[in-house]
Amino acid sequence: MHSGSAMPAYVDLKTRAVLSVSGPDARKFLQGLVSNDVEKVAPERAIHAAFLTAQGKYLFDFFIAEVAGALLLDCEAERLADFQKRLRLYKLRSKVEIADASGRYAVLAVSGEDAADALGLTGEAGVAKEIDGGAVFVDPRHAGLGARVIVETDKRGAFLAAAGLSEGTLDSYDRVRIRLGVPDGTRDMQIEKTVLLEAGFDELNGVDWQKGCYMGQELTARTKYRGLVKRRLMPVRILDGEMPSPGTPILRDEREVGEIRSGTGDMAIAMLRLNVLEDLEHAVLSAGGVTVLPVKPDWARF
Incomplete structure (x- = not known):
């Protein structure tokens, strides 16, 4: 993945935080609402998916893993209550329980060259297995991000001891994510504005094109088949100065062509108009007075 992080x-x-969706109709219920195929979730497989507005704009994204028969959704903690409320609006007569399980579970990320190995997983995105009190899975978006763990809080210590993992820093994990060009929820995507294909959801295994209807599906499909994506989230390198703060406009010849989102060190995720990439040799992009250089991720097809 990158040098200097061999030890997981x-x-x-x-x-x-974790939201638990359980009951006889749990899968069918989620299947009609989210962008990925919930039928693929099993003890051996986790997925990443999004919940959209009816107009196909981003609302939430999350991971789904199966633990003890329940579907556990690893989502943004400060938006969990809103997510739970919105899911409940669609519950109607479904036999499904939507419960806040954030007090019960901890969510961890494990990174480093051998992260999957250390947890007894093959290195393929989405591969999962059950552990005592939870599940571990290779990040379904990109195997280079390492693995994620959802584990009962009281079993966390035993799990970490058995896996022999040392504690890393959020900053080094963020650097890997940004270098790979993988968006991090609302730090990079705008609620009710971002379209999934602008965020690379398609290439990052977050959309299933074969599944039936879900909320916002029409716009998502139309965006793909008509090639309507005009801007994309992508990594940028900050060349000569301080990291601009999130929301700083990116300019080309005084014209706004994008904006900085999350960043650390000398790399950030930015939303950029795709037409500025066409003749980069002749164009200088800047944000907050520093030069910005777009870097196309190897997985991206734009």
């Missing part, structure tokens, strides 16, 4: 290390993702 874990970080507590304090900004994440």
Whole structure:
């Protein structure tokens, strides 16, 4: 993945929390609402998916893993209550229970060259297995991000001891994510504005084109088949100065062509108009007075 991180290390993702969706209709219920195929979720497989507005704009994104028969959704902690409320609006007569399980589970990320190995997983995105009190899975978006762990809080210590993981820093994990060009929820995507294909959801295994209807599906499909994506989230390198703060406009010849989103070190995720990439040799992009250089991720097809 990158040098200097061979030893697997874990970080507590304090900004994440867990919502439990269980009951006889749990899969069918989620299947009609989210962008990925919930039928694929099994003890051996986890997925990443999004919940959209009816107009196909981003609302939430999350991971789904199966633990003890329930579907556990690893989502943004500060938006969990809103997510739970919105899901409940669609419950109607479904036999499904939507419960806040954030007090019960911790969410961890494990990164480093051998993260999957250390947890007894093959290195393929989405591969999962059950552990005592939870599940571990290779990040379904990109195997280079390492693995994620959802584990009961009281079993966390035993799990970490058995796996022999040392504690890493959130910053080093963020650097890997940004270098790979993988968006991090609302830090990079705008609620009710971002379209999934602008965020690379298609290439990052977050959309299933074969599944039936879900909320916002029509716009998502139309965007793909008509080639309507005019801007994309992508990594940028900050060349000569301080990291601009999130929301700083990116300019080309005084014209606004994008904006900075999350960043650390000398790399950030930015939303950029795709037409500025066409003749980059002749164009200088800047944000907050520093030069910005777009970097196309190897997985991206734009």
